[in-house]
Amino acid sequence: MNVTHYFRRIFQQSCAIGYQHINQQFKIFGVSRRTMSKKSVYITRTINKEALDILTERFDVASWTGPGPVPRDELLKNIKNKSGLFCMLTDKIDAEVLDTAGKNLKIIATMSVGYDHFDVNEIKKRDIKMAYTPDILTDATAELAVALLLATSRRLLEANQEAKTGGWKAWSPFWMCGPGLKDSTVGIVGFGRIGQEIAKRLKPFGTKRILYFNRSEKNVEATKIGAERVTFDELLTHSDFVSVSCALTPETKNLFDEKAFGKMKKTAVFVNTSRGGVVDQDALVEALRNGTIWGAGLDVTTPEPLPLEHPLFGLKNCVILPHIGSACVQTRNDMAVLTAKNIAAALNGEPLLTELIV
């Protein structure tokens, strides 16, 4: 054995002893080497510090920090081998994302109450947990629905535009009039948490009747609020205001089509704060153009953002907002924190705070 061989042997033996020693230490502490490496989480947007800290304290975290939603190719590149995904309603989570992520992915948490961007069947097939943010955004979203209803019916944006551009010549008796809530009938489609809060907020305006259409009966809640369950057609024909707060599902896709608008009053105001997909948008354009209904307030459209050249933007009787239902400062902070806590819980093997079970 020459000198080189001798030192190589010594080096290999030292490494083996070191390796055994490290393994021994792991055994003493009852953990395998594999679990010592931190789990990793990918976040598809820049989030608030409070939420980020919850994750960075425990996990390796990478985020998309560019402007707007994470581009698809970035998501696919970054999701590989991650244990947790913190995503938004702008991120489509389908088989391709899940396959690219691989077996490590244990939790997908969306910072939204809606989850129509999830391919739920594909996620369930892989035994990945899902979380969302119900309840904490209910008040903010109901508040926005009421604001949008009033902005549409009382023509706030149109009136403001007139005031700014010289259309305001003098106080005029019948100028800028619209339907009021007093003595009106309000129809709520989707009488879940948000629908009920919209109803509660509209009652003090002196509404005469609150109708609701919902898949399941909401007797207890409806009695407290003083709302009546009706069929979809009854709601359409009797309501002065129709407010939509249902989830987008195969059953509610294009629920508001030409036929539905045709059943509504010519004086009706239509308000949608759920998802653009519940409306056949071409049918809505026609209904607004030819006076089938009086006006529409939309916080959601298809697609989002709605292209600037879309005919809805050219209609004075349509108020369009850029999907800001839950956009209260505290609400959005709380939503991000809840999403982070759900991921931390799942990766620590604890029960989730708001697991999505469908």
Ligand code: GLV
């Ligand atoms: C907003 O639309 C949400 O789903 O949270």
